[in-house]
Amino acid sequence: MVSLAEKIAEPKSIKKGMSFAHAFSGMQDVIAAKSDGILHDLTDVAEKDILATPVFKDSPDGLHILRHSAAHLLAQAVLQMYRNAKPNAGPPTDEGFYYDIYMDPISSDDLQAIEKRMKELVAKKIPIVKRVLPRKELLEIFKNNKFKRERIEEKVLEGSSSTAYSQAEFTDFCTGPHVPNTGYLRAIKLLSVSSAYYKGDENLEKMVRIYGTAFPDSRSLEEFLRMRAEAAKRDHRRIGHEMDLFVFNSEMAPGFPLYTPNGTTIRNEMVKYMREMNQSRGWEEVTTPHVFRDELWKRSGHYAKYLSDMFVFELKGDGYGLKPMNCPGHIQVFDRKVYSYRDLPVRYSEFGTLYRYEKSGEVGGLTRPRSFTQDDGHAFVRMDQIADEISSILEVIREVSTKLFRVPLLSFDLSLIDKNNPENFLVSYKCRSCGHISEIRGKSTGNISCSNCSSGDLKPDFTKWDRASSYLAEALDKAGLEYREFPGDAAFYGPKIDIHVKDALGRDWQISTVQVDFFMPGNFGLYFVNSEGRKEDIIMIHRAVYGSLERMMAILIEGTAGKLPTWLSPHQVFVVPVSDDSLEYAEKVNRHLISLGIRSRVDHSQESVSKKIRTLHDLRPSYILVVGAKEVENNTVTVRDAFNRQAVFSYMDFAEKISGEISERRVTNLLE
RNA sequence: GCCGCCGUAGCUCAGCCUGGUAGAGCGUGUGCUUGGUAAGCACAAGGCCGCGGGAUCGAAUCCCGUCGGCGGCUCCA
Numbered sequence: 001m002v003s004l005a006e007k008i009a010e011p012k013s014i015k016k017g018m019s020f021a022h023a024f025s026g027m028q029d030v031i032a033a034k035s036d037g038i039l040h041d042l043t044d045v046a047e048k049d050i051l052a053t054p055v056f057k058d059s060p061d062g063l064h065i066l067r068h069s070a071a072h073l074l075a076q077a078v079l080q081m082y083r084n085a086k087p088n089a090g091p092p093t094d095e096g097f098y099y100d101i102y103m104d105p106i107s108s109d110d111l112q113a114i115e116k117r118m119k120e121l122v123a124k125k126i127p128i129v130k131r132v133l134p135r136k137e138l139l140e141i142f143k144n145n146k147f148k149r150e151r152i153e154e155k156v157l158e159g160s161s162s163t164a165y166s167q168a169e170f171t172d173f174c175t176g177p178h179v180p181n182t183g184y185l186r187a188i189k190l191l192s193v194s195s196a197y198y199k200g201d202e203n204l205e206k207m208v209r210i211y212g213t214a215f216p217d218s219r220s221l222e223e224f225l226r227m228r229a230e231a232a233k234r235d236h237r238r239i240g241h242e243m244d245l246f247v248f249n250s251e252m253a254p255g256f257p258l259y260t261p262n263g264t265t266i267r268n269e270m271v272k273y274m275r276e277m278n279q280s281r282g283w284e285e286v287t288t289p290h291v292f293r294d295e296l297w298k299r300s301g302h303y304a305k306y307l308s309d310m311f312v313f314e315l316k317g318d319g320y321g322l323k324p325m326n327c328p329g330h331i332q333v334f335d336r337k338v339y340s341y342r343d344l345p346v347r348y349s350e351f352g353t354l355y356r357y358e359k360s361g362e363v364g365g366l367t368r369p370r371s372f373t374q375d376d377g378h379a380f381v382r383m384d385q386i387a388d389e390i391s392s393i394l395e396v397i398r399e400v401s402t403k404l405f406r407v408p409l410l411s412f413d414l415s416l417i418d419k420n421n422p423e424n425f426l427v428s429y430k431c432r433s434c435g436h437i438s439e440i441r442g443k444s445t446g447n448i449s450c451s452n453c454s455s456g457d458l459k460p461d462f463t464k465w466d467r468a469s470s471y472l473a474e475a476l477d478k479a480g481l482e483y484r485e486f487p488g489d490a491a492f493y494g495p496k497i498d499i500h501v502k503d504a505l506g507r508d509w510q511i512s513t514v515q516v517d518f519f520m521p522g523n524f525g526l527y528f529v530n531s532e533g534r535k536e537d538i539i540m541i542h543r544a545v546y547g548s549l550e551r552m553m554a555i556l557i558e559g560t561a562g563k564l565p566t567w568l569s570p571h572q573v574f575v576v577p578v579s580d581d582s583l584e585y586a587e588k589v590n591r592h593l594i595s596l597g598i599r600s601r602v603d604h605s606q607e608s609v610s611k612k613i614r615t616l617h618d619l620r621p622s623y624i625l626v627v628g629a630k631e632v633e634n635n636t637v638t639v640r641d642a643f644n645r646q647a648v649f650s651y652m653d654f655a656e657k658i659s660g661e662i663s664e665r666r667v668t669n670l671l672e
Numbered sequence: 673g674c675c676g677c678c679g680u681a682g683c684u685c686a687g688c689c690u691g692g693u694a695g696a697g698c699g700u701g702u703g704c705u706u707g708g709u710a711a712g713c714a715c716a717a718g719g720c721c722g723c724g725g726g727a728u729c730g731a732a733u734c735c736c737g738u739c740g741g742c743g744g745c746u747c748c749a
Binding site: 208305491624 | 679706739
C-alpha cells in the first residue's frame with residue numbers, strides 16, 4: 001500500500017445553508033467533507049449549523065471516494081462503447097475498484113480501449129451532479145436495467161427517496177459521495193477483466209467484472225504498479241522454479257507438488273525444527289496411514305460434510321478414502337487403551353500428508369495444492385487443562401514465528417459458530433418434547449429429528465460451543481493478544497483461533513490454527529476415568545503451527561523473494577574459484593564447511609566469475625565465496641550474500657560464524 | 673464447479689488474425705578463452721506446435737470436444 005501524505009484536517013464550523021465547497025474553498029485537494037462520521041459531497045449544503053472536516057484526496061476516505069468515482073467513470077465509458085451493457089454494481093476495494101457489468105465477454109485489448117475512453121472523459125472534466133429522487137423515479141430511470149432495479153427495490157423503502165449521480169448522459173444509482181467532476185480522476189488504470197456471478201450466485205447471470213484502480217496522482221499510481229510488478233516477480237511458483245525447489249506435472253499429477261532435492265531440504269529443515277519444538281513440549285510423534293476405510297470418515301463426520309472433496313475409491317467391495325485430515329487417525333491411535341485422569345494430556349503430532357480434491361478452478365501452486373503436509377497435532381485433555389494447553393500452543397506459535405520472519409507481524413482471528421446457521425456445524429440439539437439431547441453431525445444428515453422420541457421439534461444447544469469459544473478468548477486475553485471475531489468461520493467441529501502473518505509486501509496469509517473440539521472425541525466414544533472412577537469426556541485440541549509445509553514455504557519464498565534465512569536455505573554456500581588455479585583451495589574450503597554440516601558446493605563451471613555469479617543468482621545461495629589468488633595466499637574468503645553485500649573473512653572465521661548463524665536459526669545474516 | 677484468457681524446444685516466448693508443414697533468447701553439448709563479483713566467443717544437438725475429432729488439396733494456424741495452466745467468482749475441514 002502506498003503511504004498517504006498526512007494533511008491536517010481542521011474542523012470548520014459551517015452555518016446552515018452553506019455548501020461544503022464554499023466552506024473549504026481555497027483549500028487544495030479537498031474532494032469531500034465529513035461531519036459526524038458521515039461523508040458529504042462538496043456540493044451538499046449544511047442542513048443545520050455543524051462542524052465539518054475536509055476530506056483530502058489522498059486520505060483513506062478520499063481514496064475511497066476517488067475509486068468509487070473511477071468505477072462510475074468506467075461504467076460510463078463501457079456504456080458509451082457497448083450499448084447493451086447493463087451495469088450492476090461498482091464498489092471501491094482496498095486496492096482499487098471493480099464494476100460488475102452484464103455484457104458480452106471482453107478481452108484485455110478491449111480493456112485498453114475502455115481505459116482510453118475513460119481518459120478522454122477525464123479530460124472533459126464533466127461535472128458530477130447529485131440528485132435526490134423518489135423511489136418511483138429511480139425505478140423509471142433504470143427501467144431497462146433489471147440489476148439496478150432490483151438494487152433499488154432492495155435498498156430504497158417504498159415511498160422514500162435516495163440519490164442518483166449523473167455525469168453527462170450517464171446516471172448511476174448510488175449514495176456517493178463523489179468527486180466534483182471527472183477531471184479529478186487523472187491517475188487511473190484498468191487492471192484486469194474476469195467474471196463474477198450476479199449476487200455471487202452461480203445460478204444467476206454471469207457478469208463481466210472489470211478491475212481497475214485510481215490514485216490521487218500519477219506518482220502514487222506508478223508506485224502501486226511498480227509494487228504489483230514486484231509482487232508478481234516474487235510469485236513462489238516463479239521463484240520455486242528458478243531455485244529448483246519443486247515441479248508440478250500437470251499431466252501426471254495435477255495439483256500435486258513434486259519436490260526436488262532442494263525443496264525437500266527446506267521441508268526437512270522445517271520438520272526438524274518442529275520436531276525439536278514438539279519434543280521439548282511433550283508432543284509425541286505418531287504415524288498414521290494415508291488411507292482408511294470409509295467407516296472412519298463416516299464416524300468423524302467427514303463423509304457427511306466433505307465427501308465430494310475427498311479422494312475415495314472402492315476395492316473388492318470395500319470403500320476407502322485418502323485422509324483429508326489427521327485427527328480421526330490420531331483418535332484411532334489414542335483409543336487403544338483406557339486412560340486415567342493422571343495420563344492426560346496426551347499430545348500426538350504428525351507431519352501428516354493430506355489429500356483434498358480441490359475443485360479444478362481452485363488449485364494453484366503451493367498455496368492451494370491437492371496434497372499437502374500439515375505439522376498437525378492433537379492434544380487429548382481434561383476440561384481443566386484446556387486453558388493452559390491453548391496458552392502454551394500460542395506461545396510456541398509466537399516463538400516459531402521469530403525463527404521464520406524478520407518482523408513477525410502476527411494477527412489473531414477468533415472464528416466462531418454462526419448461531420443463525422448452525423446446520424453447517426456439529427451441534428447438540430435439545431428435543432422440545434422429551435428433553436433428550438441429540439448430537440447432529442453436519443447438514444447433510446437431512447431432516448433432523450430426536451433420536452429418542454423422533455420429534456422434529458429440536459432446539460440447538462450451544463453450551464459446548466460457548467464454552468470452547470470462551471476458553472479460546474480467555475487464552476488470547478491472558479496472552480495480551482488483540483483479536484477479531486468471525487462468526488460462521490469456525491471448523492465444523494469447533495471454534496478456532498486462526499493466526500495470520502503479513503509478508504514483506506503487506507499481504508495477509510493464514511498460517512497457524514488452534515481449535516477446541518468437544519464433538520469428535522464423543523463421536524468416537526473417547527473417555528478417561530476420573531478420580532472418582534467415573535467416565536468423563538475427553539476434549540481434543542487441534543493445532544498446527546506452520547499450518548502446512550507447502551503454504552508456509554510459499555509464504556517464506558514470497559516474503560523473502562527466495563532469500564531464505566540461512567538455516568532453511570538449500571544452498572547455504574557456493575564456493576566460486578576465480579580460475580582453476582584456485583580450484584584446489586575452493587575444494588578444501590568446501591570440504592571443511594561440509595564437515596561442519598553446512599550445505600556447501602563448489603561451482604565447477606568453466607565460466608567467467610561474472611557469469612558464475614549471474615547463473616548462481618537464480619538459486620539464491622545464502623553466501624557465495626569467491627576465492628582466487630589473493631584468498632589462497634591469505635587463507636581468506638571473499639563473501640557475497642544474497643543481498644549483494646560483500647566482505648572478506650578468514651575462512652576459519654567464516655566457518656565458525658556461519659555455523660553459529662545456522663545453529664541459532666537466525667533470520668539475519670553475517671553481513672548485516 | 674462457473675466465466676474469461678492461455679497451452680509451440682529443458683525454460684521464457686514469437687509465429688496463429690490473413691492455412692503452404694517451425695523460429696529466437698536462455699539452458700545443454702563440443703571447441704576456443706583461465707576469468708576478480710549480475711551474461712567472453714563460435715559451432716552443434718534439441719520440437720507427434722497438450723490430446724482427440726472435423727471442415728480443407730493442405731492445419732501450429734480455422735471449427736468442435738477434451739485434459740491441463742493462469743486470472744477472477746464460488747468454495748477452503
